[in-house]
Amino acid sequence: MKNFTVSDKFEGGNIIVDKIEGNDVYIKPDFRDSNPWFSWAMKVEGANGLKLNFNVERPIVGRFGPQATVGYFGPAVSHDLKTWKWLYPENPVTEMDELYHFTYQFGENEDCVYFAHHMVYNVCNFDFDKQYGLEIKELCKDVDGTSCPYVTFGEGDKVILLTSRHHACEAPASYVLHGAMQELIENPLDGFKIICVPFVDVRGVVKGDQGKGRLPHDHNRDYNYDEPSIYPTVKAIKEIVKNNPIKYSFDFHDPMSAGSDKICIVNHGGHWEQEDQRLSELYANLSAEYDGAFKHVQGSITRIKTIPGMFSTYVGEDPRVRYATTIEAPYYGCPENMMTEESYKKSGRAFANAIRQLIKEIDK
């Protein structure tokens, strides 16, 4: 048997290799300092010409039970860590009990292939400096010295704050944010300045951490009015909120693995019910109009109780804020509404235009 290696030594990498027996590779997500979660990303080198079977152990996540580690369309596959494709988009597997394994035939010239639970979006993917000439500035340094980037654009005395990756592993949401950013740069919103912090847990993004359920609490539980935050990037965002007239705020996330297949708007504790409903209606109509966009289904609203320390709760309590919400974009979608880099970016454009329309209606 030819020697090949499986590792997570790259930006966003995360894997534990349990054992390799012939052509069978047994792996699992590395939780590190987080509660059990299902994100993983690995690099396989030197497997040219081999056909390997990968078994990815399914973690048990609290009351939600065993989670899928391989999506309906197989793992996401990349050769450059920049663009990703599903392994079998045409032949989805939807039986929950099968969502943990896949087989890959390596070509003779495939020296290095990346596989992941979902399409990864690393810091280099946020290339608004190259694509749009925006200056990527440093918000602060994270605990390990990693630079946390942010950008601003647009002119106006009101501010929209866009954030993502409070949970490091939630990369698909970044594609939606990316599309929303493109739309708002190309067609500016009159009277608004936009501040975007794309990687709140930037250290976790670079290291490939789960981030969700990080202990003692994760970045999306680190916003309290009365207590100091433990993460430097959260402290810096609190400063942004304090020092800028934030009127609207949108935070991009991903939900659980298989079974959470719709893009949902999160309603926090019944607050802004009307705005959430209207945003959902606008977003559904606009995403239906975009050819190839991931469709938002009207009324896909997840209701959660108000949780102290959550970013959206924190911003929402600021009396200057007119509307704040969270959106959750699924890791895979479903066979008739599939997540791809392109479908998510187009869906992000539709979301930006839904925001534009909503603001026109409610901004006084």
Ligand SMILES: [Zn+2]
């Ligand atoms: Zn999240």
